[in-house]
Amino acid sequence: MTRPPRDQSTPKHPGPRATANGNLAVPPPPRASAHSGSPPQMKKKTRVRAGIVGSGFSATFHYHSVSRIHGTDVEVVGVHSKDTTGGRAYAESREIQFFDSLDALIEHVDVVHVCVPPMFHEAVSVAALRRNRSVICEKPLTGYFGDGSPDFHWDRCDKQQALDVALASVARFFEAESASRGRLYYAENWVYAPAVQKEREILVKTGGQILWIHGEEAHSGSHSADYAHAARCGGGVLIGKGCHPLSAALYLKRVEGLARGGPPIRPRTVSARAHALTRLGTFRDEGHIRCNYYDIDDFAL
Template identity: 30%
Template sequence: MSDRIHAGIVGTGFMGTVHARAVRRAGAVVSRIVGSTPGSSAAAADRFDAEYATASVEELLEASDVDVVHVCTPNATHASIAAAALRAGKHVVCEKPLATGLAEADQLLAAAAGRVATVPFVYRFYPTVRAARARVADGTTGPVRLLHGHYLQDWMALPDDENWRVDPARGGGSRAFADIGVHWCDLAEFVSGDRIARLSARTVIAEPVRGGRPVRTEDAATVQFETVGGVAGSLVVSQVSPGRKNRLALSVDAARESLAFDQEQPETLWIGGRDGNRELRRGEEGSPYSLVPTGHPQGYQDCFDAFVADTYAAIGGQAPDGLPTFADGRRAAALTEAVLTSAATGTWIEVPR
């Protein structure tokens, strides 16, 4: 084998495609790919420019030409495949949720000791997000007083919209929060440097039946929370908001200025002040993640590319700042458990440490 990292990808859908592009952009090799059938594996090998289509997950995990395994399968299979990859001595990139339960996430975190094991909370890699984080960390904003925002989508807005995530056996006990709400929480904690300590949540099932089957996972959720540092916050999560495609919006209201990030307009960071407001444009913040000149937009795939590049840098012995690991995947599982428990009991819940 050469010095280039060789990746094996499990899963041939949209996320598998995103991962494959990022692997190649990092200068690595898509060595092997496996899908749910031999036909899907062969088609993906051609589409992903992989060296081999593999007959089974086990064969991919045993292959000597795979250094890192990317898990891009339905949620309920993440933990078992990631655990098997770690036992095989591989580094792992696992789609979130890392696991559909906190106990499994704890086990994976322990099993990952000595390996590079990451989860793609890729919104951290927008240069404007890094700029917001830096302003909070160096005291420019002053103490944070409020954290609030939303993550809204519309791909489940119509009564006949259906997806495998609706089935708890494949997607887990939470859908909207576990799928996108954890992204918002990760971003809020990453930017603020604070952590959600306790929360009160309500979940909403907008369409009780889809495809002739009862819906048991939430279409939307509202969350009130308090951080370890005593900051109050609120979040609205929805996959049934018409016209909202991927509206992750975070506001950090501090003593001297407010900051607002909108994932659908990621080229600017809004900075609010009593004496006037302004926008910091990407490219003005000096971030190493700003790859092209101002006015040439960077987007989601660029963030994913940066995440995978940093993961591979960590495999090479470096320590990239802000790389999301299995510890962050475990954190998401703890938040999800707290949200589901609060919604079921109608009470405030302490987030498991």
């Protein structure tokens, strides 16, 4: 779901650009003319006020990433969380403010870090964009969160309807950004991994072609309790974990197309398989991987 960046020759507004892992990248100061005889002017440090929505795992590493930014004065003003106890503890341990409402947090910041379960991504992001704040949204950007019925189960849902609803959600994100002075940044960190950026550099400089891409994301299971339920996380590993290598592959094919003087190369067709291995009757729980999923797929290709 990584959105291609706008033409950088006509930025929407000045200021730092957020990378997909939550960091902010500031353009280097202009060089002094060799013939001017004047020393280079010191560029005033940009100040960014950031707010975090959520107080769990992703909120923790977003805060840590922001604290490591150099060249930009980033102040984490505060946090808002529906988990009041956890949110207050998060704020107190970092000596930042706890906001009782999302609106109050948005009022005091320039950038909102969306670190809540995927079922809330759209609502929080759109609310911030409507107030002309920029948004750094965790992955997956959105998904299908069911029909609202208490007995919703991913195995039994209409997958075409799920796709249509998810794409409509993506469209609402982009519509909100188009009407805003803020920007939407999707937090996909594989795109900014050194190995991927090195490959991008090679493609740009050589005009080379990619014949085959193979990517994989595999581990013992998500830390999030919400990840067990499709109605909260929007889907299983195909979207929640597959988004990492898929985003990198789509990004590199886009770079390849532009580097060779053509349009971005986009997929023509997509095929996928998804399975729920840990929900099989023959599965043996030996304690190595998480297996308490309610209705999501836990293996996909």
